[in-house]
Amino acid sequence: MSKTSTRRKLGLAVAQMGPVHLADDRAAVVKRLVAMMREAASRGSEFVVFPELALTTFFPRYWMSEAEAVERFFERSMPNADVQPLFDTARDLGIGFYLGYAEITPDGRRFNTAVLVDRTARVIGKYRKIHLPGHDDHKVDAPFQHLEKKFFEVGDLGFGVWDMEGTHVGMCLCNDRRWPETYRVMSLQSAELIVLGYNTPSLNIHWNEPAHWRTSTHEIVLQASAYQNAVWIGAAGKCGSEDGHHMIGSSMIVAPSGEIVARSTYEEDEVITAHIDLAMGQTFREHVFNFAKHRSPHHYRLIVERTGAGEPLPTRQPDAD
Ligand code: CDV
Numbered sequence: 001m002s003k004t005s006t007r008r009k010l011g012l013a014v015a016q017m018g019p020v021h022l023a024d025d026r027a028a029v030v031k032r033l034v035a036m037m038r039e040a041a042s043r044g045s046e047f048v049v050f051p052e053l054a055l056t057t058f059f060p061r062y063w064m065s066e067a068e069a070v071e072r073f074f075e076r077s078m079p080n081a082d083v084q085p086l087f088d089t090a091r092d093l094g095i096g097f098y099l100g101y102a103e104i105t106p107d108g109r110r111f112n113t114a115v116l117v118d119r120t121a122r123v124i125g126k127y128r129k130i131h132l133p134g135h136d137d138h139k140v141d142a143p144f145q146h147l148e149k150k151f152f153e154v155g156d157l158g159f160g161v162w163d164m165e166g167t168h169v170g171m172c173l174c175n176d177r178r179w180p181e182t183y184r185v186m187s188l189q190s191a192e193l194i195v196l197g198y199n200t201p202s203l204n205i206h207w208n209e210p211a212h213w214r215t216s217t218h219e220i221v222l223q224a225s226a227y228q229n230a231v232w233i234g235a236a237g238k239c240g241s242e243d244g245h246h247m248i249g250s251s252m253i254v255a256p257s258g259e260i261v262a263r264s265t266y267e268e269d270e271v272i273t274a275h276i277d278l279a280m281g282q283t284f285r286e287h288v289f290n291f292a293k294h295r296s297p298h299h300y301r302l303i304v305e306r307t308g309a310g311e312p313l314p315t316r317q318p319d320a321d
Contacts, residue, residue, distance in 0.1 A: 030085050
């Protein structure tokens, strides 16, 4: 360990969820979340990460109108009466949480959203998913749909970082975790912990991706991103077979060293915990990833100037001898 850092411990829990079926109502789901929050607190956790779209089945797999989706799967406020037991339990236990859900705003805008809730059950941050995968048309020959581009707008809040009782926490959602920019924008705001929820179908409807790549690519992005950004990552999946549609598990807590310090075993509701040392990230930020000392943004301009890949830049080489 660095000579300059003292350990700063945070009790972190990741609450993986097994399937939520179409027939499951919000009350039943919230009961499961409350039970996992209680377990997390009993194991000394101060913060718990729940999945993306945690209150419902992963409904973008079904073709339906936007109006029907809103009626069945979206939340008009957070908290609301259905979710209040989770907020009440958080306040009673003094535990914060991250929760993903489908948001409809008062003016009718729809987002794939997550909130950051502190230990007094106050919503202190909101994130709206930026990297929306899938399509907006009806793929009649596909075994299921991935209609995030139909049901949600691209998030308009950017990648924020919040001071949660002294811990700098950033949020993202599912597909965001595959993009390096997601983490770097947050680590440049001094994030120490990045939390995220996901729903990753084992089957890729767009091309014949081997099922095990879904898990291996998930692992590799979390491990590499934690290391390259000197952050802790808590990632909570909703997994198992939702009405016959299988999604990967492998929820995990990853250290700034890139090591997985806790990982789910099953594809059902499961709480994993670790007492993480926030100072570990600081150690990396003082040395190999001392951003202020070593980064060269003038060499990274293409990252913000170009969206898709294009022609190589004119080469700049030293004059030949
Ligand atoms: N919900 C997601 O964003 N899922 C994507 C799938 C479609 C690849 C993911 O990155 O896990």
